[in-house]
Amino acid sequence: MDTDKRHFLNRIAGITAGAALIPVAGVNTAVASTVIRNNQQADRKGHIGKRYAMAIDLRQCVGCQACTVGCSIENQAPIGQFRTTVKQYEVKLDGKEQPQQVKAFMLPRLCNHCDNPPCVKVCPVQATFQREDGIVMVDNERCVACAYCVQACPYDARFINHDTLTADKCTFCAHRLEEGLLPACVETCVGGARVIGDINDPNSVISQLLTANKDDIKVLKPENNTHPHVFYIGMDERFVSHVDGQAALYEPVGEQS
Amino acid sequence: MNITEILIPAQEVAWLPWAVQYFFYIGASYAAAILFLVALFFSRQTTHHFRVALALTMAIGAIVGPLALTGDLHQPGRAWHFYFHVTPWSWMSLGSFFLPLFSGLSVLTAWLYLRRDIAAWQFSESPWLRKVALLTLGQWQSTPKQLLMAASLTALSGLSIAIYTGAEISVIASRPLWHQPASALLWFTSAFVGAIGFTLLTWTLLPNATKPALSCADRNIIQRTSVIAATLALVLVPIWASNNPSFSLFADPVWLINLTLMAASLLVCIGLALLFGVLATREFGVIAMLVCSLLCAWIIRWVTILEVQTIARFDVGDFAYQLPAGSAGWLGIIGIFGLWLALALIASELINTKATAARQPQAPQQ
Numbered sequence: 001m002d003t004d005k006r007h008f009l010n011r012i013a014g015i016t017a018g019a020a021l022i023p024v025a026g027v028n029t030a031v032a033s034t035v036i037r038n039n040q041q042a043d044r045k046g047h048i049g050k051r052y053a054m055a056i057d058l059r060q061c062v063g064c065q066a067c068t069v070g071c072s073i074e075n076q077a078p079i080g081q082f083r084t085t086v087k088q089y090e091v092k093l094d095g096k097e098q099p100q101q102v103k104a105f106m107l108p109r110l111c112n113h114c115d116n117p118p119c120v121k122v123c124p125v126q127a128t129f130q131r132e133d134g135i136v137m138v139d140n141e142r143c144v145a146c147a148y149c150v151q152a153c154p155y156d157a158r159f160i161n162h163d164t165l166t167a168d169k170c171t172f173c174a175h176r177l178e179e180g181l182l183p184a185c186v187e188t189c190v191g192g193a194r195v196i197g198d199i200n201d202p203n204s205v206i207s208q209l210l211t212a213n214k215d216d217i218k219v220l221k222p223e224n225n226t227h228p229h230v231f232y233i234g235m236d237e238r239f240v241s242h243v244d245g246q247a248a249l250y251e252p253v254g255e256q257s
Numbered sequence: 258m259n260i261t262e263i264l265i266p267a268q269e270v271a272w273l274p275w276a277v278q279y280f281f282y283i284g285a286s287y288a289a290a291i292l293f294l295v296a297l298f299f300s301r302q303t304t305h306h307f308r309v310a311l312a313l314t315m316a317i318g319a320i321v322g323p324l325a326l327t328g329d330l331h332q333p334g335r336a337w338h339f340y341f342h343v344t345p346w347s348w349m350s351l352g353s354f355f356l357p358l359f360s361g362l363s364v365l366t367a368w369l370y371l372r373r374d375i376a377a378w379q380f381s382e383s384p385w386l387r388k389v390a391l392l393t394l395g396q397w398q399s400t401p402k403q404l405l406m407a408a409s410l411t412a413l414s415g416l417s418i419a420i421y422t423g424a425e426i427s428v429i430a431s432r433p434l435w436h437q438p439a440s441a442l443l444w445f446t447s448a449f450v451g452a453i454g455f456t457l458l459t460w461t462l463l464p465n466a467t468k469p470a471l472s473c474a475d476r477n478i479i480q481r482t483s484v485i486a487a488t489l490a491l492v493l494v495p496i497w498a499s500n501n502p503s504f505s506l507f508a509d510p511v512w513l514i515n516l517t518l519m520a521a522s523l524l525v526c527i528g529l530a531l532l533f534g535v536l537a538t539r540e541f542g543v544i545a546m547l548v549c550s551l552l553c554a555w556i557i558r559w560v561t562i563l564e565v566q567t568i569a570r571f572d573v574g575d576f577a578y579q580l581p582a583g584s585a586g587w588l589g590i591i592g593i594f595g596l597w598l599a600l601a602l603i604a605s606e607l608i609n610t611k612a613t614a615a616r617q618p619q620a621p622q623q
């Protein structure tokens with residue numbers, strides 16, 4: 001309770017500073033539906049002129065989870081929490097054929113770096129922001145870990161990191177992109193299913209891949225109007241919005257250390 | 258085609274029971290602020306002790322609620338960031354201004370109302386207890402006008418809490434069960450049920466020696482508030498529950514239990530409220546009413562805030578949640594309720610002096 005008290009006092013202490021700002025600024029902006037990117041600061045711009053996106057060619061994905069492991073090692077997410085992972089499904093096809101045809105379906109998942117990101121809009125301290133190049137980031141020195149963004153993301157892409165106790169998510173490995181390296185998941189992908197690049201450049205590999213497959217591109221939950229920028233090639237529409245099937249055994253308890 | 262999930266990590270519940278607790282206490286608090294104003298308007302008909310119970314429900318909830326809320330921040334030490342990085346387009350940021358304002362006003366109003374009771378401690382036999390009277394901060398008389406002004410401002414500020422808490426969650430489009438006016442209205446209406454529960458609890462805690470029975474007007478306020486609020490909430494439950502496109506809550510056995518619990522607890526509240534004329538004269542009756550009201554407000558918040566998070570947004574789900582034993586779970590819930598109770602007990606002692614009794618009958622505050 002002691003810490004509670006202290007934090008409460010902290011909070012009270014701040015009131016006087018902020019109280020004058022409430023109503024006028026509040027009401028107007030709270031109803032506006034413009035896209036909020038929280039990136040006015042100079043160090044929040046990223047590569048101006050570019051728009052990073054990822055294409056995932058599901059026809060190439062074998063579900064080996066190399067990307068999951070690569071990301072976990074690169075970004076050190078705690079055990080059991082993932083910035084990216086590959087969801088796997090067993091699909092029994094209809095039809096009279098005997099034996100019945102059974103297929104595997106793999107769905108790599110990560111933050112979609114949406115162009116209309118609901119997670120950014122809700123953050124009460126502007127800790128999460130979207131750079132000009134489309135990458136959605138979290139300033140985890142500023143994040144108060146209220147988990148509002150975790151709730152707002154329709155894709156379960158965010159989580160409260162058990163180690164840092166702040167919001168965490170995929171950053172497209174922005175720190176690697178800055179050094180001219182590929183994101184860890186792209187680098188480790190055995191099938192070459194993940195392609196990242198600048199879609200503003202028509203000559204980039206991703207632009208060409210997307211153009212070549214333009215009739216076979218889907219994003220997740222387009223109805224949410226979030227404009228995701230992870231594009232799936234070879235996606236079955238039954239996996240676009242909500243999976244209708246039998247549930248997995250969630251969080252199976254393995255060996256406890 | 259038949260799909261079976263093979264490898265799917267579960268999404269954790271991100272808003273912990275702290276959030277439920279916050280909604281529970283702050284809801285009761287803002288509803289009590291509104292009811293206190295009503296009781297003040299009818300100060301000739303309502304009893305002083307009933308108004309004290311309302312004022313304490315309002316003030317204690319406004320202290321305990323925010324504490325529970327900071328528990329829901331995983332970085333409570335950074336709460337000052339709210340005031341350093343003001344973000345008017347986020348309801349949570351707006352709330353960080355509305356909330357301390359409301360807490361301050363609630364405590365101020367309750368203090369103004371209780372000043373005469375506090376002042377009566379100067380007649381206490383113990384020199385130590387006489388010091389309690391210093392809490393009035395001076396000898397000046399608070400006028401009925403000041404009190405009415407403060408109570409009105411607090412009620413208005415309470416409405417700002419109702420609006421921001423409702424809006425904060427119902428803007429979340431990723432969860433259709435939240436993203437509808439019915440969710441905010443359900444919290445608003447059931448807040449009054451919670452307020453009645455806490456007010457009766459506080460009233461029960463007030464020392465018996467000097468306590469008159471609830472007046473006819475007191476009982477009317479309790480009865481009408483409960484019946485109207487619980488009936489509206491009951492109508493809202495099926496409307497709220499119909500808005501889940503991924504599966505029908507009514508067809509899901511677990512959700513059917515949740516919904517039944519919500520509806521049944523509301524029905525019981527309505528039933529008890531209708532009988533309140535009889536129940537009010539018996540201690541057991543008052544206790545039954547207060548326990549059911551508190552449980553009802555709690556169940557509604559638990560189901561609509563916590564259980565909703567176990568519904569998977571993309572996967573098949575459900576991501577079952579088990580209440581842990583530690584401070585984020587049982588311990589936190591019991592601890593905060595204990596704090597509420599401790600504050601209510603201390604505050605109720607404020608009107609427990611012989612001196613208070615000496616100044617009976619209570620002069621009307623207006």
Ligand code: SF4
Nearest residue numbers: 111112113114119153
């Ligand atoms: S996928 Fe989720 S976390 Fe990523 S930008 Fe979109 S809404 Fe935000």
Ligand code: SF4
Nearest residue numbers: 123143144146147149
């Ligand atoms: S958890 Fe952090 S990044 Fe997310 S909304 Fe809260 S403060 Fe912002």
